[in-house]
Amino acid sequence: MQWAPRQHRVTHMTKTELIQFIAEECNFSKADASRALEATLKGIQESVVNGDGLQIPGFGSFTVKERAARTGRNPQTGAEMQIPASKSVAFKNGKALKDAVNS
Numbered sequence: 001m002q003w004a005p006r007q008h009r010v011t012h013m014t015k016t017e018l019i020q021f022i023a024e025e026c027n028f029s030k031a032d033a034s035r036a037l038e039a040t041l042k043g044i045q046e047s048v049v050n051g052d053g054l055q056i057p058g059f060g061s062f063t064v065k066e067r068a069a070r071t072g073r074n075p076q077t078g079a080e081m082q083i084p085a086s087k088s089v090a091f092k093n094g095k096a097l098k099d100a101v102n103s
Contacts, residue, residue, distance in 0.1 A: 048089055058096035065090045 015037075023033035040083075044062060047054040053063040069085040072099075 010036040056094070060095045060097055061092055063090050063092070066087070 004036075005089065019030055019033045019037055022028060022037060023030045026033065028036065044054055048062050048064055051064055053061060055061040064087050067086050070083050071080055072083045073079065076083055
């Protein structure tokens, strides 16, 4: 099945649509596809939370980026404020995904 976005949403696939796609591509029931997706997402999350990151050749990699504490400004008052250090997840696409998007 070729996924086609709905007319009112041009750029986003919903989780339900992704489960439907997995079910059709793998000949799974929707329940099995949903469990497979949940297990995949849990694996990605655990890998990133543990600081290991995740590399999927041809698709991309998930890594944790650390942001240092810094001084910022409140946009409403202009007052200086301290922004605490934090971590965020970064995704870098692989060559095959980049080529597919650009074709």
